[in-house]
Amino acid sequence: xxxxxxxxxxxxTAPGLASHRVTAAKTLGDRCWARCLxxxxxxxxxxxxxxxxxxxxxxxxxxxxxxxxRIKCDEGCPWTGALDNYTAHLRACLALQLRQAQENxxxxxxxxxxxxxxxxxxxxxxxxxxxxxKNCYDNLTRMFEKAMDELQAKQKTxxxxxxxxxxxxxxxxxxxxxxAARVHQIVIKDQVLKEQHDTIVETDAEACRLxxxxxxxxxxxxxxxxxxxxxxxxxxxxxxxxxxxxxxxx
Numbered sequence: 001x002x003x004x005x006x007x008x009x010x011x012x013t014a015p016g017l018a019s020h021r022v023t024a025a026k027t028l029g030d031r032c033w034a035r036c037l038x039x040x041x042x043x044x045x046x047x048x049x050x051x052x053x054x055x056x057x058x059x060x061x062x063x064x065x066x067x068x069x070r071i072k073c074d075e076g077c078p079w080t081g082a083l084d085n086y087t088a089h090l091r092a093c094l095a096l097q098l099r100q101a102q103e104n105x106x107x108x109x110x111x112x113x114x115x116x117x118x119x120x121x122x123x124x125x126x127x128x129x130x131x132x133x134k135n136c137y138d139n140l141t142r143m144f145e146k147a148m149d150e151l152q153a154k155q156k157t158x159x160x161x162x163x164x165x166x167x168x169x170x171x172x173x174x175x176x177x178x179x180a181a182r183v184h185q186i187v188i189k190d191q192v193l194k195e196q197h198d199t200i201v202e203t204d205a206e207a208c209r210l211x212x213x214x215x216x217x218x219x220x221x222x223x224x225x226x227x228x229x230x231x232x233x234x235x236x237x238x239x240x241x242x243x244x245x246x247x248x249x250x
Contacts, residue, residue, distance in 0.1 A: 075099060 071086060073079040077095035090096055 069083050070080055071083055073086075073089065073093060073095065075090075075093050075095035076099075077093055079089055079093065081089065
């Protein structure tokens with residue numbers, strides 16, 4: 001800053017000013033060195049001479065002298081004046097305001113460039129993300145269409161199976177009716193067979209009775225025949241005997 005540089009440019013014959021080049025200096029202007037010392041540096045910003053900070057003392061005469069030193073505006077405007085008025089001048093300095101405005105404008109331009117670049121990056125990312133989403137949507141659409149086709153095919157298969165099942169159920173019902181009719185016929189045939197069996201049993205019993213009766217009749221006939229033969233033999237014997245007697249009587 002010009003205040004510090006002006007301090008170092010003061011002639012060496014000024015009281016207490018040139019002594020800052022010596023390590024053992026004791027008197028310096030407060031406003032000239034306070035900012036430098038408080039910033040953590042212990043050397044003159046102009047000549048880089050090291051100072052013993054603990055030996056420095058504030059000098060009122062030096063302070064008044066520095067306050068009356070005429071300086072130029074460090075911002076490039078034509079203003080010149082005492083150091084004490086420099087701070088007030090900076091609050092109204094057009095050159096400083098212009099520089100600050102330019103810096104702000106550059107900062108805003110940089111911010112606009114950064115935001116533009118970020119916007120382009122975001123736009124690129126957005127386009128890429130939209131493309132990814134479109135690809136994902138297309139894939140999901142194809143998967144959905146494929147799933148719908150498979151579902152329709154399965155529904156058609158189920159409908160065909162239902163049709164076949166209905167046909168089979170109809171056939172089963174028809175077969176049940178046929179089976180019921182055949183069962184009824186079988187029941188009727190069983191009844192007829194049972195009746196025929198009963199008739200056969202009765203016929204067999206009657207035949208047994210008839211055979212027994214026939215056996216009895218045949219036995220009786222055999223006895224009658226035997227008796228008849230014996231009687232005929234007796235008659236013949238008697239007749240033969242009577243014939244012999246007649247022949248003898250003649």
